[in-house]
Ligand code: SF4
Ligand code: SF4
Ligand SMILES: [Cu+2]
């Protein structure tokens with residue numbers, strides 16, 4: 001019955017590939033986006049034409065130390081949160097930058113892209129919500 | 133020796149040698165400070181080309197008109213980021229004469245990998261003395277003696293013979309490719325839309341295409357088809373088995389319609405593919421859709437029709453591979469045709485211990501050329517007399533097999549050559565307008581571009597080829613020969629040169645962009661992963677200084693192969709030796725001109 005087992009093994013390999021690849025990709029991504037101990041928040045910058053900031057609204061607690069890892073996904077962007085004196089400078093496409101600050105004041109604060117990235121660059125805006 | 137060549141040929145060769153010598157007496161006269169205001173904008177530098185003298189110092193004052201770009205000089209450490217709203221100064225030393233290419237180094241959109249500009253350092257003698265070399269090589273190729281075709285059967289080496297006749301062998305080749313294919317399709321569908329950061333575009337059009345053109349085709353011909361994952365699911369379903377030989381599968385097994393038993397469907401698909409080439413190769417979602425679409429068509433044809441008709445008649449990649457496989461240094465043939473004649477059941481064709489040949493080849497007599505053999509190894513498994521050989525041979529051996537020359541193959545050869553030229557202009561050239569036209573930026577522009585592209589590839593180039601055939605017939609004094617037949621026969625002579633040109637093109641696309649491969653390995657979907665710590669790899673150590681030499685060498689080798697093939701083909705077509713010698717001149721001239729056009733484009 002060696003014959004049958006080769007066939008079965010091949011079928012298992014094929015199924016493992018077809019199911020395993022998507023499963024591995026999505027579960028790794030799910031694992032990564034779980035807020036870890038450091039409390040790092042992953043922020044993706046895209047041009048307004050392609051969806052803008054993701055997430056566009058970040059909610060944190062007052063007094064919390066906020067760590068943002070910002071990925072410029074399509075073209076070079078920047079990150080600016082004037083109320084907390086944060087300016088990441090240019091973030092080249094495909095690279096990430098980390099900014100850290102303490103959310104001392106409660107309220108809603110806009111953050112912007114600081115590097116011209118498209119005709120709608122000025123509209124590339126998100127909100128940081130600091131809950132008391 | 134004297135009298136063997138028309139005087140004009142000898143004159144031309146002499147002129148070539150003269151040009152070659154002239155190239156050694158280039159005198160640089162530079163030393164100036166040159167100031168160049170340069171604006172950058174998706175996806176071009178303006179001015180696209182500047183000309184300076186060797187020894188000059190060129191200072192670019194660079195401003196971006198839209199978003200952030202980069203300015204990196206190929207093969208050097210010079211790399212600057214051009215943020216909008218700020219002028220950046222970069223100084224480049226124009227050392228040796230030749231062409232210096234610089235490119236955008238900050239991903240700025242889909243066409244970013246093709247955003248290049250050029251500094252021509254005068255006196256640039258590459259086209260001149262490269263052209264001289266071409267004349268010399270062309271002359272030698274048309275003169276030298278033909279060597280007898282030698283063969284070396286690899287299957288005489290037992291372990292290989294054993295391996296290739298194992299049933300799971302082909303599956304073992306396909307499985308890793310299926311894995312990559314699945315990842316590519318997934319990434320194309322759900323990953324980042326930024327082509328340079330998505331494994332789908334990078335792996336298909338950089339890694340796969342690079343390996344295919346630079347290694348697999350030149351060495352293995354159609355070997356890719358033995359490991360291609362596209363038709364595999366359909367074939368498995370149709371056979372009702374993945375590795376084993378089953379007598380009854382689930383496919384309906386209809387015969388393929390007679391009218392479509394040719395490569396015209398593949399030609400059509402290939403034409404669409406290269407027409408939309410710039411869009412296809414830069415958009416992950418389009419790449420994924422293309423692969424899925426091909427796999428879906430393959431699946432349906434497998435379930436409805438017999439054998440691998442998709443690969444035999446439909447697949448555009450298959451058409452390309454089939455034509456180039458003629459030049460490959462490997463072939464699968466019967467050892468002894470008498471054994472085949474005596475073989476009653478012809479199991480390689482009809483099926484036996486192995487599946488019947490998926491592309492209807494019969495090694496016992498019909499299989500004289502590589503075009504349709506997928507190297508799937510089924511016939512090795514089917515043959516009860518161990519009568520098949522997988523042989524190494526000289527490059528280009530099939531090109532002179534006149535039996536079976538067909539218009540559909542000839543047109544694919546012409547299309548491939550034209551596309552190599554067109555894509556060299558579009559992707560490697562510094563001209564931004566044609567890139568944006570080809571990028572579907574606007575419907576009208578795209579129409580213009582289509583007109584240009586199709587006109588050049590289906591009109592001008594075949595027209596020139598026809599002129600060469602006509603001149604050849606006229607010079608040979610054989611007006612009774614059918615011109616169409618010569619047109620088809622002569623097209624096979626273009627194949628080595630066009631393959632070499634694709635290799636030269638691919639080197640210039642792949643080498644400067646190599647660092648994208650470790651990047652997407654770490655972050656295949658562009659989601660910010662860093663699996664292997666290589667997500668921000670950059671490198672400049674790639675020996676780009678060697679690129680012009682490699683390109684020149686490839687083009688010369690291609691020209692050599694083409695002229696050698698042309699010699700045999702012309703002799704076959706014209707018959708008489710003296711007529712053939714005269715008839716070769718226009719075709720060899722056409723080949724030399726083509727080779728020079730590529731050279732001028734790459735290095736001029
Ligand atoms: S013909 Fe096309 S689909 Fe078939 S094996 Fe070759 S590349 Fe793959
Ligand atoms: S000739 Fe043999 S190796 Fe080639 S496609 Fe047919 S069965 Fe496969
Ligand atoms: Cu912006």
Ligand SMILES: [Cu+2]
Pocket residue numbers: 174175200201202236237238239240241244247
């Ligand atoms: Cu750019």
